[in-house]
Amino acid sequence: MRHVPNILTVARLLALPFIVWTYALYAPGAAWTTAWIVLFAALSDVADGVIARKYNVQSEFGRWVDPTVDRLFFFTLVAMLWYFGTLPWWAVAPLLIRDGIILALIVPSLRFSRDGPQISRWGKVSNLILICAIQWFIIVIGWSFFAVGATLYVASGLLYGYMAIVWLRKARGGGGAAA
Numbered sequence: 001m002r003h004v005p006n007i008l009t010v011a012r013l014l015a016l017p018f019i020v021w022t023y024a025l026y027a028p029g030a031a032w033t034t035a036w037i038v039l040f041a042a043l044s045d046v047a048d049g050v051i052a053r054k055y056n057v058q059s060e061f062g063r064w065v066d067p068t069v070d071r072l073f074f075f076t077l078v079a080m081l082w083y084f085g086t087l088p089w090w091a092v093a094p095l096l097i098r099d100g101i102i103l104a105l106i107v108p109s110l111r112f113s114r115d116g117p118q119i120s121r122w123g124k125v126s127n128l129i130l131i132c133a134i135q136w137f138i139i140v141i142g143w144s145f146f147a148v149g150a151t152l153y154v155a156s157g158l159l160y161g162y163m164a165i166v167w168l169r170k171a172r173g174g175g176g177a178a179a
Contacts (some may be wrong), residue, residue, distance in 0.1 A: 002057045005048035009062060011043045013069045016076050022177035023138065026165055030139045038077065038138060042131045063114060067119060068106055070127070074153075075099040077134050086137050087146075095130075095150055098157035105164055112171035126152035 015037055023034040048066060052058045075096060084093040130153050133145030 001055050005052040006062050007172045008044040008048040009066045009069050014043050020080050035138045071099045071103050098154050123156040126156045143150045
């Protein structure tokens with residue numbers, strides 16, 4: 001049971017090329033095969049967290065790799081929907097920028113701490129709503145889910161940016177209030 005969460009995370013990462021390939025077969029139409037793969041991948045993300053917490057099998061690998069794979073997962077899905085003409089550039093740009101910044105901050109974060117990224121409830125809710133929207137775009141049109149999910153997703157990215165600044169100040173020893 002100890003390695004199950006990490007195996008699920010790696011499986012989610014390895015699913016990305018299959019997701020893009022199956023979507024390419026049907027785009028711009030309804031890609032039900034892709035939707036099923038994305039659904040199972042999203043559920044594996046929930047399962048790895050539940051298993052890790054329930055059986056107390058969190059690992060340093062999972063602490064860093066799981067959130068990184070989550071960002072790569074959303075980055076790839078959103079870029080795929082743009083590439084195949086399902087979503088316009090202006091709808092995907094804020095999401096790609098958000099995840100690009102978070103992915104770029106992972107390496108410097110590793111340098112200053114071993115605590116791992118702090119995941120907010122707001123981030124989890126925005127992920128859930130956005131994955132629902134992505135599912136609808138893969139099989140039909142999902143603008144209502146997308147609008148809510150994308151707004152929360154970008155807002156949670158701003159929250160993560162703020163949290164990273166506070167965290168880095170603490171890690172560098174400058175976390176106290178100015179005297």
